[in-house]
Amino acid sequence: xxxxxxxxxxxxxxxxxxxxxxxxxxxxxxxxxxxxxxxxxxxxxxxxxxxxxxxxxxxxxxxxxxxxxxxxxxxxxxxxxxxxxxxxxxxxxxxxxxxxxxxxxxxxxxxxxxxxxxxxxxxxxxxxxxxxxxxxxxxxxxxxxxxxxxxxxxxxxxxxxxxxxxxxxxxxxxxxxxxxxxxx
Numbered sequence: 276x277x278x279x280x281x282x283x284x285x286x287x288x289x290x291x292x293x294x295x296x297x298x299x300x301x302x303x304x305x306x307x308x309x310x311x312x313x314x315x316x317x318x319x320x321x322x323x324x325x326x327x328x329x330x331x332x333x334x335x336x337x338x339x340x341x342x343x344x345x346x347x348x349x350x351x352x353x354x355x356x357x358x359x360x361x362x363x364x365x366x367x368x369x370x371x372x373x374x375x376x377x378x379x380x381x382x383x384x385x386x387x388x389x390x391x392x393x394x395x396x397x398x399x400x401x402x403x404x405x406x407x408x409x410x411x412x413x414x415x416x417x418x419x420x421x422x423x424x425x426x427x428x429x430x431x432x433x434x435x436x437x438x439x440x441x442x443x444x445x446x447x448x449x450x451x452x453x454x455x456x457x458x459x
Contacts, residue, residue, distance in 0.1 A: 327351060332412045337454065340412035344449040351431065354411030357383040361432045363411060365451070368395070369435030371420050372406060375427035379404070386423055399426045409438060412453070416441060 328343035329352035335341055342350045342365070350365040356374070359382050366373070371392075379386060386402035401422040409419045411434075420437045427433075444453045 329353070334413050335452070338413045340414065340453040342451045342453065344451070350451050352411060354409070354432075354434075356409055356432065357407050359383070362430060363434040364431045365439070366433040366435050367439060369433045371422050371435045371437045372409065373401075373422050373424045373427065373433035373435060374404070374406075375430060375432070376402070376423040376425040378430060378432070379423050383407070384421070384423060390422065392422055392424065394424075394426070396426065399424060401425070414442065414453070414455070 328345060329350070332352060333341040342352055345351050352363055352365075354361055354363045361378070361382070373392070374382065374384060376386075378384075384404045384406065386404060388403045390401050390403050392399050392401045401424045404421050404423050406419040406421050407417060409416045416438060441456060442453045443456050444451060446452075
């Protein structure tokens, strides 16, 4: 068998198709895409952990909940309202739990009396409501006063003082610890 040699194409002619070269390019492209996918998964998870460090709540031995500050400076964490999952944003400046009004139906909340709430963005017309069951970490509360706020476009529920008054909390650096109030 005589080895075949490629002869260079003459001017104006296309080179002969080499199936091995096409296969090699395809495999290199597939390997590059796979590597990009691995990088995406790694960095997406890393960014998610930085932006939402409390996805998995840490409960300390004495029933304390340890929260880490998110990248934007807030304490955001998962919880439940009436058995439905929600995302809480701890807000010591909020008198009540403030629920975006568009979530009322799926959380089983009924709009009550009209009221005015003073927020960081000014005064807004809200509706009173009561949360039958509110839970996060080791804490469960019932009959929590709240408001339905039509001005809240996202899905985060502000966890205000109507809940926080039942807890003791302390902050050190980027860590906030919530613990049950001691009986007096």
